[in-house]
Structures are given as C-alpha cells and as structure tokens.
Amino acid sequence: MSSTTTARFVRADGPDKVTGSGRYTADLTLTGALVAKFKYAEVSHARITRLDVTAARAIPGVFAVLTQDDVPDVRFGPFVQDRTLFARDVVRFEGEIVAAVAAIDVPTAQRALNAIVVEYTPLPVVNDIEAALAADAPLVHTDWAAYGAADVLVRDRNDASFASIAKGDVDQGMADADVVVHSRYVADGCHAAPIEPRAVVAQWEGNKVTIWTSTQVPFDARAGVCETLELPANRVRIIVPHLGGGFGGKCGFHYEAHVAALARATKRPVRLVFSRREEFLAPDRRREGIVFDLQTGVTRDGTITARKVWLAIDNGAYTADAGFFSQLAAMHALGPYQVPNALAEAHLVYTNHQPSGSVRAPTAPQTCWALESHTDEVAAAIGMDPVEFRLKNAVATGKEGPSGQVYDEIGLVDCIRAATDGAGYGQPLPDDEAIGVAIGWWPSFSVPSGAYVKIDGDGSGQIITGAQECGTGAVMTLRQLVADELGMQAEDFELVYQDTSVAPYDMGATGSQTLFNNGRAAVAAAGQIAEQLRNLAAEQLEANPADIVLADGAASVAGTPSRSVSIAELAGIAAGGELLIGHGSGAPPAPPEVVGATCVGDVGMAAWVAPQFSCHAVRVKLDRDTGVARVLAVSTAHDSGTIINPIGAQGQVEGAVLMGIGQALTEGTRYDDQANQRNAALLEYKLQTCADAPQIDIRFIEINTPDAGPRGAKGLAEAPNVPTPAAVSNALAKLVGAPIRQLPMTAERVWDALNDRSAS
C-alpha cells in the first residue's frame, strides 16, 4: 500500500544548479542591453488626470518611455478581458503599471521614472470583500458589463464570477439534522514568494522577437504577447532558462509584452529584473483572501444531512486566471464528504487589491482550513471524535461526493488511517501539545500536451518537450518514462525544454499536470520510436516485429536473447535511412460529467478526473503566555496514484507542508485603509526557515486509479499544500479551546483568542 523507494533519482538539471553554472533569466546579458523599469501607480484607485512623459524621454540615456498610448489598445484576460498592458484612464491597484522605461543603466532609468508626471483624482477605494458586494458599493470597473468574457461566467458589478453547486434539498436536510453548526472564517491573502524574483529579457531580430523569461507557462506567456502586441505565434519565441521556483506565482502572462515593446521601440535588447518589493506588489498572482460562511447539519450519530456554504473571494483589481476560482472554492468548501443535500454559493469579488491568481492549489488551502476547522466544530457539537467523524463521512470508493460525482477507486479513507497512525493520534500528550487532523482533495487537470523524442545515429536520445520545469522534477522524470519504453537508460537522454519555438504545446508548470499530461505525451512519442526499433530489429534478426523485446539497450527476439542487436547499432542503421523520430500527445482522459447537481457558472470544476486525496495530522506545541505556536511533527498520507519518482515526491510533500505551515502561522498580507500592502518585504512577511521545520512523515497510498496519467500517476505538487493549515488550526483549537477564525493564525491572533476566552 505504501510506497517503496526505487532507484536513486538524480535530477538531470542538478549539476547545473549545484555548481553555479546553470543560468537563470537574470543571469543573462546581451550586448547593448538596456535596463527596464516600471512606473507604478502607488495609489490603489484613482483616475489619471495627467500623464506626461516628455521630460523623461528627454533625459540622455533614456531610449524609450512607453504608456498605453504606445501599444495596441487591447484588453486581455483569460476569463474577463478587463486589463490593458498599461493603465488607461484609471489605476485600480498600487502595483499597476502606468509607464515603462528603457535606459542605459539603472540610475538613468530611475531618473526617468522620477521625471514622469502623473496626476490623479482619487476614487473610492474598495478594500473589503464583503462590502464590495453591497448594492451601493463603488465599482472597481465601471465598464464591467462591456468587457468581453467567457460565456459561462456569471458576472454582476463587482462580482466577476459567481458559481453555485446545488444538490438535493438543503433546507430539508437542515431540518432533518439534530444539530446545525454555523461558522464564519476569514483567510487573508498571501504570496507564492519564490526565491527568484522574476526577470525578462527581450530581443528583436527583424520582425521576430525572442523573450527569455522566468515564467511557469511559456505557451501562456507567448499567447499574451501575441494578443497584446498583435503578433502571430510563430514570430514570438519564449525561452525559459532555469526557473527559480514559481508555486503558481509565475503562472500567467506578466511582463513579457512590456519588455518586448520596449525592445521594439529602442531597437535594443531590454532586460527587466524585479526587486523583492516589486515581486510582492505587482504580479497578478497572489493567493486570494476569502470570507467563509459555513453551515453543516448533522444527526446525533454523526451523519451529515446537509451543508450550506457561502464564500467571497478577493479577486483583486483584475481577474487574471481567477475566473475558475468560484466553482473550485465551492467544491473545496463542500469538501471531500458525502453530503446528500448541498448548496454552495461563491463570489469572485473585485477590490482594489493586487490581483489574485493561481498560487499552489488556488483557493484550496484556505478553504480547506475553513471547512476542516468547521468540521471539528461539528464533531465537537455532537461529542464525536473528529477523526471518527471524518472516517464516517469522507468520500470513498463507490460513494457519492457533494457535487454528485460517484468516485471510482480512491484512497481517502486509507489516507486518514495512515496519517493518524503516523502521528500517534489518540496517544496522551503534554498539556501544551495537541494533534490536529484535516483532509483535502485536488483535481487532476486533463489537458492537451505534446513531446518529441529522437534518437541520433550514435544511439543518444533527446526528449524535446513543451513542458516546463519549475523545480518539482516532473520534467526530469520524463527521461525515465521514455527510457523504460525503449529499454534504454534515463542517462541516454538529454532534455530540451522550455522553448516554444522548438517543442509542441504544453500547459506549463501549473495544475500539477506535467507528469499527468506531458508524461502521457512523451510515452506516446517514445512508443513511435519503439515501433520503428522493433521493425528495424525484426529485419536484422529475421524475426516478427511483434516478437522483438526492447530491454537493456538492445532489441532481442522474445525467448531467444542470443538473437539480439544493440539499439545503438539500430540507431546507426536508421541514420542512413528512416530517422528515429517520434511525436506524441495522446488523448487526455475525458472529464466526468456532473450528474445529480445543478451548477451555475460551471467552468468544469464540479467533477474531477483522477482526483487526489490527502490527510495531514499535525502535532503543535503552544506557548499560552505568548500565543506562539510551533509545529513539532507532521504526518502526511497522500493518494496521488502511483509514485514514479519517490525522492521527488517526498520533496513535494516536504516543501508543500512547510509552505502550509507558513500560511497557517505567519504568512498573510496586511493592508492599510487605502488598500496598500503593509508588509511587502521578507522582513515583515516571514517564510519558514530551516530551524522552524518539523519532522515530516510521508506515506503514499498507491491505488489503481482509473483515467490516471502514465503508470497510474496523478499530480502531487499542489495536493500536499491543501490540508496543512487546516490541521494546524485543529490542533490550535484544541489548545486554545476555540478555533482561531482568521488565517494566518499569528501569535497575536492566538493570544487574542486565548485572552478573550480567559475573559469570558
């Protein structure tokens, strides 16, 4: 049931990374390159009454100053076309770009920024998610109704995407309950905070542009450049050097078009490198704050009769990729439970905050935190052990989930048993320690993806893939998959990746989808070469191609290993005739249809192909005098299907757990009353350090999942980020005697809860 470690896996990009020879985007320089700098709004909502760049343009060493007047007048956005490259008339968050400068060096660029004249008339600031939904709330986008948008979205004023999931009769279900528990939780926004600040370098040659950029999604970045600068895809080449982490923060289309526009205007290469402060303030990929109202009806024997949830997500000033968050959050708020009567309503609400976007399992950790904290309240209300309550109500093989999907083979119940077993749940603990438990889930994203494989005349191979490596090692794993198909060694293959003009499409390092989809593509490409090799060998060995076995670097006749020819020799023969080239994509598994529930604003998130499940049990120690909590140990169990690269899989769990602890205890954006971030620096926004990290126990529940990726693999990069904050919360609630209702559960908030409680 649990994973067994196979051969030691050393990542192919590792030597570059440990020796310092690996190049990241900010390490690149081109002859004649200029420095790019952005002029930001620095106010969260205002009308531009004057924008004058004349003086800035006149400074010697300034080669270009661009505004929205200098680029095609295109509104873009994957769900709602609500944004332009530069602010036009109105700025809607402090990190909005008003103008961009290309200059000979940083000081000159800075002088140019200072010389840009911008005058504003303040507009009312939308700083509160719930207030923004009021009928008389100021609008973030007065022209919202005129914007282009995906047809499925349900929009109304500041509500950019409303979604509901309804099943059964929730009122009757509540009436049938012995107890109804009603909870409110509020999660603050937080950041992906990769250690590499983003960078972009652009260079034009003729009418073609090459852009080196620190993106997780090169094809998305290309699409953004093409859309906003009105270029065909085949004249825009996106290359990603080594990528210094992303966690979703580098998904989407960001500054590639700004830098390309500067490079075109100046006829010089242009280089943009973000500071840490810009990394905090500007990108449209911040983890969204959410307000939750949760109700669950339950009978005395611990059966859920109904669940009703309402939630409002902070969209920020522009919609970016958050259009699907409402339905996704609705699913997470109903949770991986058997709920016969369910109603979830979710709003994606414009504010004057930095835009939200997909950060590692978007909406899930904070929604899981709210629901699972609520679930412990429900179990307590009927005097039931919270783990027993989950074992009774969790979705299981053959059971129906909250949206009506009936699950095939899944391992959630096994995850609950394994994680609680690993934590020693139920054993006596000191008075200042407690174990909290939470369960989570996450979809696999079934999408198109492509790869090529070729073997050259010397028998060495290359995998040329559109997939993007952001650190997880998913792309590195492709070597093993391809080698196994061909009876070769992973070391026989080099990877060519992260170049849109070289490789076929892939969605990128997003949605934990690389192995699931690009693994399928690479295996399909290798399969074509395997067929070529079998035909070649059959000719050489005078045998039937169907009898040829590829193993140990050779093709041999089944049952007669002495009749054999090396793959290198076959490659040499092929080099003089039909070349060994494979291409693959493979059909993505069809997503299940929603049956039994009614969905409004349906973006395909209410029924999941090959869903991933998890349970974390976290032991927390609390200093009641200060409110400081310390996570001592985390026991994790994951159903992510087959684990192909155990060391990489463990690394995903360990990293995600630590990120989850940060989200639980320290990581949260604070806004002032004008909607400006108050802690946009690593000194005030604390990531977990090596000294903070607890012991982490990792168990994989490997079950046979229908419609999974290669060899039964599902995704893993996001799933372990989902239940950690919730499990920390449930441990803290035991120690405090009440849940902490705001995330992050900082020492101050814990102390307040402890002292409110003492006072009452």
Added chain:
Amino acid sequence: MSDQPASSTMVSITLNVNGVDYPVAVDQGRNLLSVIRTEVGLTGTKEGCDDCECGACMVLLDGQPVNSCSYLAAQAQGKAITTVEGLMDGQEMHPLQRNILEDGGVQCGFCTPGMLVSACALLERNPSPTEEEVRIGLSGNLCRCTGYAKIVTAVQRTAQELHP
C-alpha cells in the same frame, strides 16, 4: 552596466574570487554581489531580496559566510572570496554539492548556491554538527521548494563522510 546608482566616487580594487585576482574599477557604493555577478562575471551567486533576508547571495569572506548583497565590494579587497563556483575541486564536485544533489535537496536551485556556501562554512566551524545545529546554521538561507529536510540530510551525510 551597473545595477546600482553611480556616483563620481569610483575606486580601483582587486577582488580575489575563488583564488583568482580580478582588478575592477567600481563605484565605492557598489555591493559585492553586484560586482561578483557583473564585473567578475560569476552568476552562480543569486540575488533574492537585496535585503539580507534570503541568503541566496551568500559567499565566504576568508571562510566567513556573508550576505554579499549587503557588503560593499570595496570592503572585500584583500579578503579571499569564495562563491559556489569555487567549491569544486577542478572537475570534482565538493561532497556537499554531490550529496545535496543525490539526497534530493535541490529543486528549483535558486537558493542552492547560498545554501551550499552556508553549509560549507558551518562544517568548517563545526565538523560534526547535530541536526539541530545544522538547522540553526542554515536558518539564514530561505528555501521555498524543499522544506529543508533533504538539505539537512545531505549536510549531515557530508559531515559523516568528512569526519567519520
């Protein structure tokens, strides 16, 4: 191309990086990180925050770990500067480099150079650290990918190998 404000105060200095002398003329306000990455031309050392918070820019000055983003280049004259590129012995990786790779302590790799330099300094001053000592020793180096577990394993394994 400088990454920092220029002023009229240029100084000619010689920086010894990984055993090689680099004569450079830089503004006296320039930080060491920027000069290593531009004039010296070694980009293994990374900039993650320019605020002494992340440790990605860590180098050794006479064996002492220093965040080079917050250290003036001119002050480093006369000191032996070691960057990640200087950890190798010819074509041979330092045992820390090999072990962090084999143990899975590398994901995106952006913190890795600073982490390696930090670990090197740690093992230099404490050849047989406990796990707790490793964790405290590396707490000035932020890693967002790994959760640190495999990095700690690699450092402990290296200590074992070097001082069995």
